[in-house]
Amino acid sequence: MRRIVTLVLATTIGFLASVFASVALFGMPIADAHHNRTSNPLVGWGSSDPEPSAWSYYDRKDKVNSGTNLDWPSAFFFSNDAETDRISTKLGAAGYDKQGLNKHMWVIARDGDSQWESNAGKKARIDFTCPGLWGEHMRLYGPTNSFWDTWNAFYHTGYGYMVIGTAHLDLDDWPYCANPRYGFPEVAENWFIAPMNTVSGWTINYAQQAHWANSSTSHSVVTGSTIVYYGNDGVQTNVIYH
Numbered sequence: 001m002r003r004i005v006t007l008v009l010a011t012t013i014g015f016l017a018s019v020f021a022s023v024a025l026f027g028m029p030i031a032d033a034h035h036n037r038t039s040n041p042l043v044g045w046g047s048s049d050p051e052p053s054a055w056s057y058y059d060r061k062d063k064v065n066s067g068t069n070l071d072w073p074s075a076f077f078f079s080n081d082a083e084t085d086r087i088s089t090k091l092g093a094a095g096y097d098k099q100g101l102n103k104h105m106w107v108i109a110r111d112g113d114s115q116w117e118s119n120a121g122k123k124a125r126i127d128f129t130c131p132g133l134w135g136e137h138m139r140l141y142g143p144t145n146s147f148w149d150t151w152n153a154f155y156h157t158g159y160g161y162m163v164i165g166t167a168h169l170d171l172d173d174w175p176y177c178a179n180p181r182y183g184f185p186e187v188a189e190n191w192f193i194a195p196m197n198t199v200s201g202w203t204i205n206y207a208q209q210a211h212w213a214n215s216s217t218s219h220s221v222v223t224g225s226t227i228v229y230y231g232n233d234g235v236q237t238n239v240i241y242h
Contacts, residue, residue, distance in 0.1 A: 053106040053154035057214035073214045073232045076165035076191040082241040084142045084152040094195040096122035109143035130177040183229030205238040
């Protein structure tokens, strides 16, 4: 039986902010804007852990670790006794029963191995007409730790088993839609919270939101007929899995 770790609130939000803003493995700098970040270091809470879990603040479009290959920022961290399949099941119960396309996150597992983790995520699709087709989309990341340990999660001595979730909106994302749009990660984060509150077994912890170094300014990038909207406040919503 896995131990259930009680959420520790000994550190203040201000202290968390300073830690997350300053800790960067390999000494790589942190830039601001989403689409032109010069690097995206693996950053984690692993300094006092028995196993050095670490993760990236963004997932990647392809398995290439570069600042020009970023997809969407992390928006949620699930804690206590979280695991990717558990969280995926809960999202399905909250109405997110569709699947997206795989994206990727470079992580360090609890045993110290670095690896790519891929996830298609859970999403909702509402109103099958164009324009107007939209849905929230969350991808979930937790490392595969060993052949015999299939519990896909990070571990932290204070927060327990953890899963990282990125969030964005897919708008008119359908083959017959002429102008697909993606993004609005802050809107997506907020839209996820209300349906998630309808499902038992976890708690949205508004008091314990982490400030991570992945904020970006609000702006859009146009490529052909596709428009992508960026803008993230860098604040992660904590969801405690019971």
